[in-house]
Amino acid sequence: GLSWTLPDHPKLPKGKPVAVVVLDGWGEANADQYNCIHVAQTPVMDSLKNGAPEKWRLVKAHGTAVGLPSDDDMGNSEVGHNALGAGRIFAQGAKLVDQALASGKIYEGDGFNYIKESFENGTLHLIGLLSDGGVHSRLDQLQLLLKGASERGAKRIRVHILTDGRDVLDGSSVGFVETLENDLSELRGKGVDAQIASGGGRMYVTMDRYENDWDVVKRGWDAQVLGEAPYKFKSALEAVKTLRAQPNANDQYLPPFVIVDDSGKPVGPVLDGDAVVTINFRADRMVMLAKALEYADFDKFDRVRVPKIRYAGMLQYDGELKLPSIYLVSPPEIDRTSGEYLVKNGIRTFACRQSCVIETVKFGHVTFFWNGNRSGYFDESKEEYVEVPSDSGITFNVAPKMKALEIAEKARDALLSGKFDQVRVNLPNGDMVGHTGDIEATVVACKVADEAVKIILDAVEQVGGIYLVTADHGNAEDMVKRNKSGKPLLDKNGGIQILTSHTLQPVPVAIGGPGLHPGVKFRTDIQTPGLANVAATVMNLHGFEAPSDYETTLIEVADN
Numbered sequence: 001g002l003s004w005t006l007p008d009h010p011k012l013p014k015g016k017p018v019a020v021v022v023l024d025g026w027g028e029a030n031a032d033q034y035n036c037i038h039v040a041q042t043p044v045m046d047s048l049k050n051g052a053p054e055k056w057r058l059v060k061a062h063g064t065a066v067g068l069p070s071d072d073d074m075g076n077s078e079v080g081h082n083a084l085g086a087g088r089i090f091a092q093g094a095k096l097v098d099q100a101l102a103s104g105k106i107y108e109g110d111g112f113n114y115i116k117e118s119f120e121n122g123t124l125h126l127i128g129l130l131s132d133g134g135v136h137s138r139l140d141q142l143q144l145l146l147k148g149a150s151e152r153g154a155k156r157i158r159v160h161i162l163t164d165g166r167d168v169l170d171g172s173s174v175g176f177v178e179t180l181e182n183d184l185s186e187l188r189g190k191g192v193d194a195q196i197a198s199g200g201g202r203m204y205v206t207m208d209r210y211e212n213d214w215d216v217v218k219r220g221w222d223a224q225v226l227g228e229a230p231y232k233f234k235s236a237l238e239a240v241k242t243l244r245a246q247p248n249a250n251d252q253y254l255p256p257f258v259i260v261d262d263s264g265k266p267v268g269p270v271l272d273g274d275a276v277v278t279i280n281f282r283a284d285r286m287v288m289l290a291k292a293l294e295y296a297d298f299d300k301f302d303r304v305r306v307p308k309i310r311y312a313g314m315l316q317y318d319g320e321l322k323l324p325s326i327y328l329v330s331p332p333e334i335d336r337t338s339g340e341y342l343v344k345n346g347i348r349t350f351a352c353r354q355s356c357v358i359e360t361v362k363f364g365h366v367t368f369f370w371n372g373n374r375s376g377y378f379d380e381s382k383e384e385y386v387e388v389p390s391d392s393g394i395t396f397n398v399a400p401k402m403k404a405l406e407i408a409e410k411a412r413d414a415l416l417s418g419k420f421d422q423v424r425v426n427l428p429n430g431d432m433v434g435h436t437g438d439i440e441a442t443v444v445a446c447k448v449a450d451e452a453v454k455i456i457l458d459a460v461e462q463v464g465g466i467y468l469v470t471a472d473h474g475n476a477e478d479m480v481k482r483n484k485s486g487k488p489l490l491d492k493n494g495g496i497q498i499l500t501s502h503t504l505q506p507v508p509v510a511i512g513g514p515g516l517h518p519g520v521k522f523r524t525d526i527q528t529p530g531l532a533n534v535a536a537t538v539m540n541l542h543g544f545e546a547p548s549d550y551e552t553t554l555i556e557v558a559d560n
Ligand code: 3PG
Pocket: 075, 076, 077, 078, 135, 136, 166, 167, 285, 431, 435
């Protein structure tokens, strides 16, 4: 059987508390006015960067380095924290779905065979994010699935779209709807009754996460399942164009709408005997809808009518809950994560992040994602996971400080308590405020994140510990869409095109603290290290060797 015992590191001692700080959405990019980290006062992160060159370096946080299909794929929190925690690179949902579609295996699995039973007499409903962002879903995968399902007998198809503007440019929803409409009209030419049936912006309709606001999911349910929404249109293109023209409208927050026929009847409510597929591969923002679609007992909102459907997820979203029970593609099997190893080797861990929740949930970036999409504790006697509730009902550009200082204070207290060997935090500001596209607010966000780092590093200093500061992917360091040579792109009116999404930029890793063995420095012999190299590094800092199949450590120890 598998041995969980980690060998002792030959040179590094045990017993030094280690603070692992993940700055969400904090990449490294050229210094200009759209680099909010550069514009902001960030003395602490600056001092790490400008300190000893063998204690600060960059690592890849996007593309193949984190298990995504190609190096054109920006990083994201799911794959970034997975890599940080698991110490190996797993083919991620985006890639697994690509492979299953390319090989045709997706159509041979139990999931597709299950929904196929509904094709003869029922409608196939596809619900999900409509963009090519590649973070939660991808348009080309939807296109292939539409084609594949119709070739395999789906006669009536309804697509329920969620507009993006967060992983892609705001305003791009119009083009994606046009592309999808073209595909559907081609299918109609082949005798398939295929249409868009409903829609809404991802942050206002359906794609809530961590049970922050069930009303978001309810709005989606009403439009998608019941065929009811405040706005009714004859076509999705008209819907998106009209709703975008309202004051302050944007793709992320479009209100829910349904498409109606000439007699005003919704064209695609979900009815008994239908099949439903949620097309997102990423879990966090689909779990809530999956619960509403799958659970017989459900009290989060009044579903009014619960159709008897065959439901499958693109992936299984929660391996603990086995939700959904039926899925088209198996999720990555992220096993033997560093958190599990360390706990089994006696390391006591404190993990803290801000979550957009009021009640306690068990999800989280430095917990659920870090532990390989596994909810819950490995060993509750050795771990404490703390959520700091967010301000609710706002977009974070109006409160860019978020709860960073509270998180840092909790981390400080955990360090000072002496009860923990590892204190792990996620500071969300650069990412969550960066996604709003508000440059001024993002500058404030970066400044506060830096202040939070200071609180934690001061505590590390006080307890004689070690720190490792890194990030999960870029965001705040570049707020403008650029051409290939890096020049900002302008829109029709001469304004800059704001980049709300993550980036392809590398992220920093900095180590230090009074507990760090003086001979420790970053190796220079690793070709292109990525986030997955961090786990072995952290194990070393705790005085252990990493398992042999982990991506290699970033550090070496000089004799002195
Ligand atoms: C989101 O879900 O908010 C974005 O699509 C991705 O952001 P995250 O990967 O930082 O959560």
